[in-house]
Amino acid sequence: MPKQVLPQAIVTGxxxxxxxxxARRLAHEGFAAIVVDRAAAPADETVRQIRAEGHEARAEILDITDATATQRLVDSAPNLRVLVNNAGIFDVKKFNELTADDFRRMYEVNLIAMFTLCQQAARVLPEGGRIINLASRAAFGARNYAHYAASKAGVAGLTKALALELAAKQITVNAIAPGVIMTDMLLERPDGVAELAAEQPTGKLGKPEHIAHAAAFFASPFAEYVTGQVLIVDGGRSVGGTAAF
Structure with missing residues (x-):
C-alpha cells in the first residue's frame, strides 16, 4: 500500500x-509536523520526541526574518494545512531606556516576519486552511515591555484583519494570547517565579501544553466557524486586571 500522505503543519519557534x-500536539492530532527553529539541536530534539511518539516530523533551520528562506519553507510543504506563527523575541527594558532600534527589532521579528509568512502561506493554503498566531496577554498592557506589548498588540490586529480578508477562501485566522507560561523565556525575567504564580487567580503558572491544547482546537474541524479571535489563556489573570504582565 502507498504511504499515507499526512496534512502538514508548520510550527515556528x-x-x-x-x-x-x-508541534507535538499537532503531530498527535495527525499532522506531519514541520519543526522550524533557528538552532538545529533543539529542533532536532523536538523531531526526536515526536518520532519517538510514533508520529511524523522534520526539522527546518532558518531565520524567520529571511523572506527567501520562509518562501522555500512554504514551497517545501505541498500538503500544508496549518501554519502556527509561534517564533518571537522578548526582552525587558524600561520605556525611558527604549530606542527606536529596540522597537524596530521587536517588530521585525514579532510582527513583520509573521505577516510575511502568513502572506506566503495564504497563497498556497487550501480551503479550510488554518493560521494560528501567538500573541500575548502583554498586549493589554505591561510594565517594562512597551516594545514587546506593542508588537503583540499588532499581532492581534493583524490576526483580525487577515481573518476578514481570507474568509472568502475559508481560511481561518486566530490568535492565542498566553499569560505567564513556564518556558525558558520566562526564566529570563527578573521576577521571581513564586511571586508570579501568586499573582495568578489560579495560584499557578501555565504550562506549554495549555497553549498547545488551544492551538489543537483552532486547527481542528471543531473550529471551522471560529475566525478572527484572540483566545486569552492566562489562568484568569486578565479578569482581575491588566496592570502587570
Whole structure:
C-alpha cells in the first residue's frame, strides 16, 4: 500500500517551550509536523520526541526574518494545512531606556516576519486552511515591555484583519494570547517565579501544553466557524486586571 500522505503543519519557534508543545500536539492530532527553529539541536530534539511518539516530523533551520528562506519553507510543504506563527523575541527594558532600534527589532521579528509568512502561506493554503498566531496577554498592557506589548498588540490586529480578508477562501485566522507560561523565556525575567504564580487567580503558572491544547482546537474541524479571535489563556489573570504582565 502507498504511504499515507499526512496534512502538514508548520510550527515556528518549535525547538522548545510553547512551540515544541504545539508541534507535538499537532503531530498527535495527525499532522506531519514541520519543526522550524533557528538552532538545529533543539529542533532536532523536538523531531526526536515526536518520532519517538510514533508520529511524523522534520526539522527546518532558518531565520524567520529571511523572506527567501520562509518562501522555500512554504514551497517545501505541498500538503500544508496549518501554519502556527509561534517564533518571537522578548526582552525587558524600561520605556525611558527604549530606542527606536529596540522597537524596530521587536517588530521585525514579532510582527513583520509573521505577516510575511502568513502572506506566503495564504497563497498556497487550501480551503479550510488554518493560521494560528501567538500573541500575548502583554498586549493589554505591561510594565517594562512597551516594545514587546506593542508588537503583540499588532499581532492581534493583524490576526483580525487577515481573518476578514481570507474568509472568502475559508481560511481561518486566530490568535492565542498566553499569560505567564513556564518556558525558558520566562526564566529570563527578573521576577521571581513564586511571586508570579501568586499573582495568578489560579495560584499557578501555565504550562506549554495549555497553549498547545488551544492551538489543537483552532486547527481542528471543531473550529471551522471560529475566525478572527484572540483566545486569552492566562489562568484568569486578565479578569482581575491588566496592570502587570
Amino acid at each position: 518549535a525547538g522548545s517551550g510553547i512551540g515544541r508543545a504545539i
